[in-house]
Amino acid sequence: MNWLLPIILATSLSVRSPNIEPNPFDYQIQFSIQKSDYFYVSRCWERELGIEYINEEYWTQKKLGNFSVKERYLNNTSRDLKYNQLDVRYNHKGFNGGYALKHIESELRPTHNIIFGYKIKDRNLDIFILKFRLNSNLNFATNFNRLDISTNTNLSFSLLQNLDLVASYKYESIGRHKFYQYRLGLNFEITKKN
Secondary structure: OHHHOOEEEEEEEEEEOOOOOOOOOEEEEEEEEEEOOOEEEEEEEEEEOOEEEEEEEEEEEEEEOOEEEEEEEEEEHHHOEEEEEEEEEEEEOOEEEEEEEEEEOOOOOOEEEEEEEEEEEEEEEEEOOEEEEEEEEEEEEEOOOOEEEEEEEEEEEEEEOOEEEEEEEEEEEEOOEEEEEEEEEEEEEEOOOO
16 A cells, blocks of 8 residues: 555635625535646535536556656536546656647547646745745647647645645636636645654
8 A cells, every 4th residue: 555655635615705696605625636646536516606516637647767648537517628638748857748639528529739838846935934835837738720728836835744735726728618726725645654
């Protein structure tokens, strides 16, 4: 079981007043589990304007030297977007580029994309007396008919040894689907005992 460690368990909860009255309060509850750059599983229960949704995202990744192979599944029912993607990338000093095969459920055929991006991993930031850690990635994919953009940035602050407060921002523009998310949550890292 040690091959699973360290692993990160994360959760977030948001409640907000509805944009259009007299709908009930909107909410979002998300749970996720991640092992660094190997796998990620997320499930989110959401109510927006009185309509309930369940959003899911899964990915697995295998690294072979400077190359990585990643399979991703996204079902964002609140934004009517569902797709599978398989990509192969070459990674060097945070920069990456490669090929992705993406199948969006609402489109007839899969698209072949050239992808490129940049990733910041565990950059430490000292702001006054507080110590933060920054993780961010920005990805572009194009099949020369459209440009898809996705970005995810996490700024975490250590509360306890294995417990972080995380502020995150996520934006995706895939074809006609555009959505963004701001989230404040907790990450708990499970590590093996020495």
